[in-house]
Each structure stands twice: as C-alpha cells, then as structure tokens.
Amino acid sequence: MEPLVASGIGMLTAAGVYLMMRRRTMPVVIGLTFLSYGVNLFLFAMGRLAVDKPPILSPGITDYADPLPQALVLTAIVISFGMTALIVVLALRGYLDTGSDEVEIRPEDRLRDFGSGTGPGAGARSGE
Amino acid sequence: MNNHWIIAPVLLPAFTAVLLVVAQRGGLRLQRLLSAASVVALLAIAVGLWMLAQGGPLAYAVGDWPAPFGIFLVLDRLSALMLLVAAVVAAAALAYAVLGWDRRGAHFHTLFHFQLLGINGSFLTGDVFNLFVFFEILLIASYGLVAHGGGAWRLKSGFQYAAINLVGSTVFLFAVGLMYGVTGTLNMADLAVRVDDLPAGDHALLRVAALLLFTVFAVKCALAPFHWWLPGTYSAGAAPAVALFAVLTKVGAYAIIRMHTLVFASDAAGVSASLQQLLLPAAAVTLVLGAIGVLASRTLLQLASHSIVASMGTLLLAAAGLEERQLSAALYYLLHSCLIGAALFLLVDLVAAGRGRLADRLLPEAPAPRALLLGTLFFVAGMAMVGMPPLSGFVGKVAILDGLRGTPGGGVAWAVLLGGSLLLLVGYARAGSTLFWKAPAAAGAGAGAGAMPLPAAGSPAGQSTAGPIAVVCLLLGATAALSLLGGAVMEATNATAGELLDRNLYIRAVLPAAPHLEP
Numbered sequence: 001m002e003p004l005v006a007s008g009i010g011m012l013t014a015a016g017v018y019l020m021m022r023r024r025t026m027p028v029v030i031g032l033t034f035l036s037y038g039v040n041l042f043l044f045a046m047g048r049l050a051v052d053k054p055p056i057l058s059p060g061i062t063d064y065a066d067p068l069p070q071a072l073v074l075t076a077i078v079i080s081f082g083m084t085a086l087i088v089v090l091a092l093r094g095y096l097d098t099g100s101d102e103v104e105i106r107p108e109d110r111l112r113d114f115g116s117g118t119g120p121g122a123g124a125r126s127g128e
Numbered sequence: 129m130n131n132h133w134i135i136a137p138v139l140l141p142a143f144t145a146v147l148l149v150v151a152q153r154g155g156l157r158l159q160r161l162l163s164a165a166s167v168v169a170l171l172a173i174a175v176g177l178w179m180l181a182q183g184g185p186l187a188y189a190v191g192d193w194p195a196p197f198g199i200f201l202v203l204d205r206l207s208a209l210m211l212l213v214a215a216v217v218a219a220a221a222l223a224y225a226v227l228g229w230d231r232r233g234a235h236f237h238t239l240f241h242f243q244l245l246g247i248n249g250s251f252l253t254g255d256v257f258n259l260f261v262f263f264e265i266l267l268i269a270s271y272g273l274v275a276h277g278g279g280a281w282r283l284k285s286g287f288q289y290a291a292i293n294l295v296g297s298t299v300f301l302f303a304v305g306l307m308y309g310v311t312g313t314l315n316m317a318d319l320a321v322r323v324d325d326l327p328a329g330d331h332a333l334l335r336v337a338a339l340l341l342f343t344v345f346a347v348k349c350a351l352a353p354f355h356w357w358l359p360g361t362y363s364a365g366a367a368p369a370v371a372l373f374a375v376l377t378k379v380g381a382y383a384i385i386r387m388h389t390l391v392f393a394s395d396a397a398g399v400s401a402s403l404q405q406l407l408l409p410a411a412a413v414t415l416v417l418g419a420i421g422v423l424a425s426r427t428l429l430q431l432a433s434h435s436i437v438a439s440m441g442t443l444l445l446a447a448a449g450l451e452e453r454q455l456s457a458a459l460y461y462l463l464h465s466c467l468i469g470a471a472l473f474l475l476v477d478l479v480a481a482g483r484g485r486l487a488d489r490l491l492p493e494a495p496a497p498r499a500l501l502l503g504t505l506f507f508v509a510g511m512a513m514v515g516m517p518p519l520s521g522f523v524g525k526v527a528i529l530d531g532l533r534g535t536p537g538g539g540v541a542w543a544v545l546l547g548g549s550l551l552l553l554v555g556y557a558r559a560g561s562t563l564f565w566k567a568p569a570a571a572g573a574g575a576g577a578g579a580m581p582l583p584a585a586g587s588p589a590g591q592s593t594a595g596p597i598a599v600v601c602l603l604l605g606a607t608a609a610l611s612l613l614g615g616a617v618m619e620a621t622n623a624t625a626g627e628l629l630d631r632n633l634y635i636r637a638v639l640p641a642a643p644h645l646e647p
Contacts, residue, residue: 020295025287032294039301046309069308072257076301079264083297086271087290093275094283103288105360109280112364113232114488115481115596 001049005041012038024101025091032087036080043073133180134188134203136173137211137248140166145241152234160226163237167219170244174208174215181208185627185637187254195638196318202254204634205624206459210251210382213463214375217470218244220603224474225368227595232277232366239276243269243372250379254638256307256314259383260300263348267293270376273369274361285364292357296347303340310334316390317638320631323396324645331397338392338399342384342406349380350440351407352414359421359433367477374469377440378462385447385455389628390635393450394646400450407448408537412544415441419548422555428476428488431559435472435513438548439465445541446528454535455625457527460618464520464610468512471603475509478502478596479563490559492566498593503564505600510556512607515549520610525549527618 012034019031047069055067095101098109144166151158180186185204189195222240230236246266253259267290275286308314310330311322326334343354350358358377362370384407392399418438425431443465446458480488482497496502512519529545532538610617627633635642 016298020291028291032291032298035295035298039298039305043301043305046305048309069305072304072308075257075261079261079297080294083264083268083290083294086268087287087294090271090275090283090287090290094280094287097283098280103284103291105281105284105288109284110364112279112281112487113277114367114477115228115593
C-alpha cells in the first residue's frame with residue numbers, strides 16, 4: 001500500500017507544480033487544487049497507513065488508527081476549498097476586467113488610485 | 129486558572145468583524161465607529177497584556193483541555209510585544225482608512241478585523257497547526273485587502289499574491305504533517321521536549337520538516353529568494369491595507385524567531401545549525417537586493433516596497449544568531465521597521481495623490497503639493513528608514529552592529545549592513561531631491577513655456593490633507609519616541625530576548641511536568 005500512496009502523492013504534487021508554472025490563470029488554479037489534494041493525502045498518511053483499525057476508543061481494543069491526522073485533513077480540506085473558491089473569483093474578475101487570462105500584469109493595467117479623496121490623483125498610473 | 133484576557137486579542141477582532149458584516153446596513157459611519165472603538169480597545173488590551181507578560185510566560189488552555197492534547201495560547205513577552213506593535217500600526221492604518229480609503233470598496237473594515245484576528249492569533253498560538261490556521265485567516269483577509277479599491281492591477285496582483293501564498297500553505301502542511309509523523313505532537317512546547325530525544329533515525333525527516341517550515345516563513349517575510357512577490361503586491365494595494373501589511377511580513381519573522389528559539393534551540397538533529405547557515409546569507413542577500421531595488425526604483429511605491437525588503441534583510445541578519453544581544457537588537461529593529469514601513473506607505477500615498485497624472489513616478493515634472501511639509505516628512509521618514517541619526521532606525525542598526533560584533537561572519541554582516549545603508553541613503557536622497565527640489569524648478573520652466581496641463585498645486589479638489597498628514601506625523605512621532613525612550617525600549621527587548629533564550633520558562637508554562645531542557 002505504501003508505494004501506491006506515496007507515488008499517488010508524488011504524482012499529484014508533480015502535476016500541481018507543473019501546472020503552477022503555466023502562464024494562464026486557470027491552469028494555475030487547477031495546479032493549486034492538485035497540490036492541495038497531494039498534501040491532504042500526505043497528511044492522512046502521516047497517521048500511518050493501516051486497515052481495519054477503529055479510530056474511536058472502545059473497550060477491549062488496544063490498536064487504534066490515529067484520529068488526529070484525519071481531523072487535520074478535514075481542516076485542511078475546508079481551508080483549501082475556501083481558498084480555491086476565492087482565487088477562482090480573483091482570476092475571473094481579473095479576466096473580465098482586462099480581457100486577458102494571463103497571470104502576468106500588462107504595463108497598461110498598472111493603474112491605481114491614490115490619496116483619500118477623489119482628486120486628480122485618482123486613476124493615475126504607477127510604473128514606467 | 130485560565131486568564132481569559134489572553135484570548136481577548138483573538139476574540140475581539142473576530143466578534144467585531146462579524147458585527148461589522150451585520151452593521152453593513154447601518155452605513156459607513158456606524159462601521160467606522162465600531163471599527164475604531166474595537167481597535168482602541170485592542171490597543172488597551174495589548175498594553176494590559178504587556179504588563180501581564182512581565183511575570184513570565186502564561187499559558188491559556190482553550191476549552192481547558194490539558195496539555196499536550198488541547199490547543200494552547202501562550203502569552204510571553206515576545207507575543208505581547210508583537211501584539212502591541214500590531215495594535216499601534218492597526219490604529220494608524222485604520223485612522224488613515226477612515227479618512228476616505230474605506231469608501232472605495234465594500235467590507236474594508238470587516239476584512240481589516242479578520243486580518244487582525246489572524247495576526248494576533250499567530251502571535252499567541254502555541255500550536256503549530258493552529259499557527260497554520262491563523263496564517264490562513266490572515267492571508268484570506270489580506271487577499272481581500274489587496275484587491276480593495278478594485279481595478280485590474282489589484283485583481284491581477286491579488287491573484288499572484290494568493291497563488292504564491294497558497295503554494296506556501298501547501299508547503300506548510302507538508303511540514304506540519306512530517307513533524308507530526310516524526311514526533312507525534314504539534315504543541316510547540318511538547319515538540320521542543322520531544323525533538324530533544326528523537327531517535328537518530330528520524331533526524332533526517334525532522335530536518336526536512338524544519339527546513340520546509342523555514343521556507344514557508346521565508347516566503348511570508350520576503351526573504352531572498354522568495355522576496356519578489358512583495359514589491360508587486362505592495363505597490364498595487366491600497367495604502368491603509370499595505371500599512372497593515374507592514375506587520376504581515378513581521379509575522380513570518382516572528383515565526384522564525386519563535387521556532388528557532390523554542391523548538392529547534394538545542395540543535396537537535398542539527399536543525400539549528402543548518403538554519404543559521406541558511407538564514408545569515410539569505411538575510412544578507414535580501415538586504416543587498418532590497419537596497420539595489422531602492423536605488424533602481426522608478427516610482428515611489430517601488431522605493432517603499434524595496435525598503436521593506438531591505439529592512440527584512442536587516443532584521444533577519446540580526447535574528448539569525450541565538451544570542452541575547454542580537455535577538456534584542458532584532459526585536460528593537462522589528463518595532464522600528466513596523467512603524468516606519470506603515471508611515472512610509474501612507475506618506476507615499478499622500479505625495480502621489482497630489483501629483484496628478486504623474487502620481488508616484490520619480491520624475492521632476494510635477495510640483496509636489498505642499499512641497500515643504502511633505503518634503504520634510506519624506507526626509508524624516510527616509511532618514512529613519514535608512515538608519516541615520518537621530519531616529520529609531522539608527523539606534524536599531526547600531527544595536528544590530530553591536531550584536532554582530534565578534535560573531536562568526538560578523539565582518540561580512542557589518543560590510544553588508546553598512547554598504548546596504550549607503551545604497552539606501554543614495555536611493556532616498558535621489559528620490560527626495562527629484563520630487564521636492566528639482567520639481568519646483570522644472571515646474572517653473574514648464575509654466576513659462578505655457579506647457580503645464582497639470583492642475584494647480586495644492587490640496588486636490590478641495591480635499592483636506594490635514595488628517596492624513598497628522599496620521600503620518602503620529603507614526604513618525606512613534607518612531608521618534610522609540611529612539612527617545614531607547615533605553616527603556618532596549619531594556620524591554622533585552623528582557624524579551626532573555627526570556628526567549630531560557631525556553632524552559634515557556635515549556636513549563638504549558639507543560640508543568642516537563643523535564644528541564646538544555647537552554
């Protein structure tokens with residue numbers, strides 16, 4: 001079982017890292033989800049791989065599965081789910097606002113506002 | 129048995145943030161009132177906790193679960209100091225935001241308080257997984273704050289910032305998993321005990337976990353080679369949000385110092401030695417890259433962002449050693465760097481707002497409004513950032529130089545620090561003279577030729593700039609106070625460093641029955 005789980009984690013992580021290097025936002029988002037799958041499996045495996053062991057205290061049993069990594073994985077899944085949702089929204093809004101799906105920021109998009117008012121500083125361009 | 133004030137810096141922003149979502153209907157005025165009241169209360173609590181921490185580390189068992197099973201918050205001098213400086217910077221950032229920035233997008237105040245919740249939690253927690261959770265809270269709020277105000281630039285750089293930090297979170301989880309797999313605990317005090325008598329066969333795995341963890345913290349505190357996300361993100365973000373981010377980088381530095389002095393202090397498995405080997409050169413490179421960045425900056429925002437990178441390098445150069453003098457100097461510089469970083473970004477925002485289409489570009493074409501006042505403030509902020517007397521940057525750098533004296537690699541560190549300061553000085557002198565000295569002359573020539581399409585200098589569109597200037601002055605005044613009260617502050621950081629180096633105090637607070645560890 002160990003080689004199977006280990007190679008699964010490795011492949012998920014490798015796929016995630018490869019996709020992270022892409023130029024467009026959507027592959028990057030998918031790469032991030034692959035990475036989080038990989039790490040979730042890894043966390044789970046840190047409780048040692050075992051079959052047919054109860055995670056809950058019950059009389060007459062001395063050999064338990066470690067429930068803590070499972071709790072950690074649950075937390076990690078919830079967090080990575082929320083983060084993925086957020087980054088999808090950021091990617092989508094970025095695409096809708098600029099018409100480009102590139103991760104890189106074009107020089108003409110480097111526009112921002114300054115100051116606390118709505119004076120002439122608003123909408124000025126920073127950068128070269 | 130638990131002193132419930134210890135959890136107050138976590139609960140207060142949490143409740144405020146939720147309340148602010150509800151108060152959305154009550155209009156901006158109600159939100160501002162709630163938000164400001166909460167930050168003032170937080171400041172008072174932080175002062176109270178600092179007093180409380182003088183009696184030694186205090187543990188707070190969440191839900192009263194016994195150690196090492198429950199989650200612990202630990203208040204010691206270091207966490208109290210960090211809470212205090214975070215509250216001060218938050219108060220200034222909020223005061224600046226209330227003057228107009230919070231109108232530019234929904235939920236500024238909510239996100240601001242969620243970010244404070246994450247920051248305060250990271251400083252207080254005594255559990256590695258809990259640290260991860262608080263990191264995520266502060267990050268998810270910061271993704272929102274980076275994009276505050278909208279615009280393509282903020283959204284795109286928000287995406288980049290989120291992507292790099294999500295990778296960081298993944299690496300963090302790998303490290304946490306490995307650590308749990310090897311030691312069977314995630315409680316920091318318990319980790320420190322178990323790391324010390326780990327079987328030799330597990331040393332390699334522990335080293336991998338420690339270095340992965342260090343990588344994550346290095347990303348957070350913009351240590352080279354993970355520093356390149358910072359200038360882009362900080363340039364795009366809204367001024368008050370970025371002012372609060374000045375504390376965000378220090379969370380990474382705090383985590384490095386905490387793990388370094390508590391869990392890996394005894395050099396079990398050779399972790400501490402390899403960390404030191406990595407940290408010292410990385411910090412030196414960070415400082416040099418930041419200084420070169422300042423010199424090469426073509427906009428004020430780039431200048432300010434690269435100064436932050438350089439100051440992180442300076443800070444970690446001092447924090448790399450595990451000696452009391454060095455740690456104390458690093459902590460003093462950390463306080464200074466939080467305040468001046470926030471002040472600088474607010475000031476840049478003020479200057480750029482008055483320069484019309486030129487905004488923050490370092491060109492002498494537009495006259496800076498209120499050149500005398502803003503120029504003086506920029507001069508003072510620049511001097512503090514570079515580390516010239518008499519402001520706190522100078523005191524901090526002298527303390528760091530003194531701490532590095534006679535340490536291995538100290539000579540190189542001296543050369544890097546002094547050389548970096550020189551580059552920073554040249555960079556700031558160039559920026560300041562371009563903006564405030566050359567500009568009036570160029571403007572005069574331009575007006576003579578009748579080619580001045582820019583609006584007249586002065587406060588833009590009738591907006592009062594007195595409020596924002598007062599906020600910047602307060603922050604600069606705080607750095608001045610830091611150097612005026614240098615003796616007292618140094619005593620406090622000395623006591624903090626001393627407490628950090630005697631890690632049995634921390635461990636005993638959490639695990640009263642723990643064996644005595646080598647310091």
